[in-house]
Amino acid sequence: MTEKTRRTPRQSRSEATVEAILEAAFQLLEQDGPDALTTNHVAERAGVSIGTLYQYFGGKQAILAAxxxxxxxxxxxxxxxxxxxxxxxxxxxxxxxxxxxxxxxxxxxxxxxxxxxxxxxxxxxxxxxxxxxxxxxxxxxxxxxxxxxxxxxxxxxxxxxxxxxxxxxxxxxxxxxxxxxxxxxxxxxxxxxxxxxxxxxx
CATH class of the missing domain: 1.10.357 (Tetracycline Repressor; domain 2)
Structure with a gap:
């Protein structure tokens, strides 16, 4: 999915999903360090599918930047x-x-x-x-x-x-x-x- 078509959270449910992804990423950063951080681990910790994660973020770097x-x-x-x-x-x-x-x-x-x-x-x-x-x-x-x-x-x-x-x-x-x-x-x-x-x- 290109950056142009990637979803931007507008509804409360979407915003909650993004918040869960970002919070999961921070927890994993603290727990295992940046080198061990992967999108699969983030999705699992956030309780979302990897496909859902990629609807909002292009990858690990995009999550960290956000x-x-x-x-x-x-x-x-x-x-x-x-x-x-x-x-x-x-x-x-x-x-x-x-x-x-x-x-x-x-x-x-x-x-x-x-x-x-x-x-x-x-x-x-x-x-x-x-x-x-x-x-x-x-x-x-x-x-x-x-x-x-x-x-x-x-x-x-x-x-x-x-x-x-x-x-x-x-x-x-x-x-x-x-x-x-x-x-x-x-x-x-x-x-x-x-x-x-x-x-x-x-």
Missing amino acids: LAQRRAEAARDRIADLVITRPELGAVRLIVRTLITAFEGAPATRRALLDALFLEGGDQVIMRHHQSFLEAIAGKASLGFDLSPEAGFVLTHAVVGLLRAATIEADLQLDPERLEDELVRLMEAYVFALLSARNARE
């Missing part, structure tokens, strides 16, 4: 909500923590999902989420500083880039709590600098 995309979108929407409702500097930790926990699970699971996200979306995947985030907060957020395109780029790319590097460089065995502290330190310093720059001009 799982990663959902988690990325949920994190992006959560951060947009935080920026709109809690623009104070203290919300930085909540934003960083949301990014850190966006791809939960074992290191191998997080690596597989991040790889799938970038394989599916290419080098433009972060840019698309960046643009969607800016659209979500446009006219709704009171940041207290000038969000130039350059500042927005740094704010939305810095932590994501470092977290991806930490996932790839798993041999460093970085402590998650200490890494969170350092990322918060980085972002708070940058936001404070933006606030100071605006105050100096006024």
Whole structure:
């Protein structure tokens, strides 16, 4: 079945089937690791036929990409909500923590999902989420500083880039709590600098 004719879930039953497939894939990732993941195993765990699975997904990589995309979108929407409702500097930790926990699970699971996200979306995947985030907060957020395109780029790319590097460089065995502290330190310093720059001009 080609991608053009593959079904898109619209009814509640179809959505439940897709949810079951994605949840089964995540469970198997955690249980056996990405190398052991197969569409047959996913279908069996989800309680659907392999034919049903292929009605919605082209294969293992498509399942991983969909799982990663959902988690990325949920994190992006959560951060947009935080920026709109809690623009104070203290919300930085909540934003960083949301990014850190966006791809939960074992290191191998997080690596597989991040790889799938970038394989599916290419080098433009972060840019698309960046643009969607800016659209979500446009006219709704009171940041207290000038969000130039350059500042927005740094704010939305810095932590994501470092977290991806930490996932790839798993041999460093970085402590998650200490890494969170350092990322918060980085972002708070940058936001404070933006606030100071605006105050100096006024």
